[in-house]
Amino acid sequence: MKFKPRHTFLLLSSLFLLYSFSIYLHPLRVADDNRYDKELASEGRLVWQKYNCQSCHQFYGLGGYLGPDLTNFMSKPGRGEPFLKAMVNSGIKQMPAFSLTDVEIHELAEFLKATDASGSADPRSFKANNFGMIEHNEHEKN
């Protein structure tokens, strides 16, 4: 039988679509987390983008490389919304002072609560299993 690239292309594309949709539908499979307000967190994500915080900061090691990872910012000792407000409004080192409104600060804080609630991004809390995959206790949270 003659090899037809078209058939392989269509087969792989169909599998890719199935895989993609299984991911899009993931929100239907998870329960709501009451540690944060998901609508405010969703608005906070937009605040994060509006001020391009991702240019310097990361979540789970993904993002910019100039500033620290902020996944678990809210649960660090002494941190919280007032600290966030002070930091954002005054700036530090390469970070300029931003002028966020109180509403924006509150939404951003709620978004950071959501990232914090998702798990720990600290590489020290992972260990490799027999397959070379890394495992994390925090996965149970999601």
Added chain:
Amino acid sequence: MRKINFGNLFLVTAIVMLLSGLVFGVLAAIIYIAPDFLKNSLGFISLRPLHVSSALLWIFLGATGSVYNGIRIVTKKEVSNPVAFTQWLLWMIAIIGIFTSYFTHQFGGREYWEFNPVWALPIAIAWILFFINFYKHIYKVRNWPVYMWMWFTGLVFFFFSFSENYLWLFPVIREHFVTDMTIQWKVNGSLVGAWNQLIYGTAFFLMDRISGTKDVGKNNLAFAMYFLGLFNLMFNWGHHIYTLPTENYIRYIGYAVSMTEWIFFAKIIYNWKKSVSDIQKHYHYFPYRFLMASDIWVFINIGQASLLSIPAINIYTHGTHITVAHAMGTTIGINSMILLAACFEFLKPELYRTAKPSRSINFAFWMLQISLVILFLSLNIAGFKKGIWQLTEEQSSYSVMMQSLQPYFISFLIAGIGLMISFSIFAGKLLKQARKSILLSHIN
């Protein structure tokens, strides 16, 4: 009225974007060493997207120009019509909008696409027009060589992933942080795979032309490698998010599929002897010189990427400058080398087919390679040090750790300046004949 070679128009526009990316990249790198540099004007928040978007535009527009030149040569028909012009005009509108947004701090998009989503619309429409034009020209060609499959794949999957990139506009996605991040990095992984298909397709096309055998793009091994690349485009992106608490099957699929990249690595080693003999044969043919360089950078980057895709190793490097080294190593060492080969082949064919390259251009070539090696090593060492810091029990503060990386950021900046100078020499040579290469179209 004289005809326009739209392929070359896109290539010339791409070169302008390359120059812009270099300038903004060097300015952004200065901030790593001098924190107050441009802090209260553009700042890193504008310079980084200006650099990244310019670099991506160099790749997208360069790939578009290469594909248009390719189909012009394969079909022996000019791609000179209102569709291509409208496509170019839409890109111009998007570029002006994106750059204005960055200069005025009007963000709102995701990493790598930080502009307001409204500017994604002209890009999406331009891409649809590109697909229509591409398909209109090649639908009568029978038994597509592999590079045509790669171009087709790049076109389709770029559009799919680019659209998927805006799923965050729906609150239901944004409300689920982990799903949102999973989709974001699915998009980033697949988009890279899509533009690699466009650019590697161009490399196959150029090899076919240079070798003169016309069989590079038709053998079974070429197709096997193409499908392996496609398979990775679709399923390997999970290796970006091993630490994200997403579902396990996504992480394991990413891991397993990424391990198939060792096949590419093995193939390069298997073909090593032939590659060396080809290098000796075609060394003085300038477009080939860039393809040769890209082969070496593919070897280095695939080797590194395959190691980084092992989660137990990835945990040491993830979130560090080693990832930046990999990203810059591939976009400069592979994508840009292939695009420069295409630029020299399509924009200045009469000069480089016959004559040996001048001393200045030889100098620029080696300066580029050496600068890239220094940049790659600087970032890798900085990343390695950050990786150790990340896993240390009693950590110093973040700013102390960043301060300790200063020597590597200085060598990174010097290498960046070296890259800017060498790329500018090439750009100057290519742009000198820009008008002629756009207006005079030869089918050869």
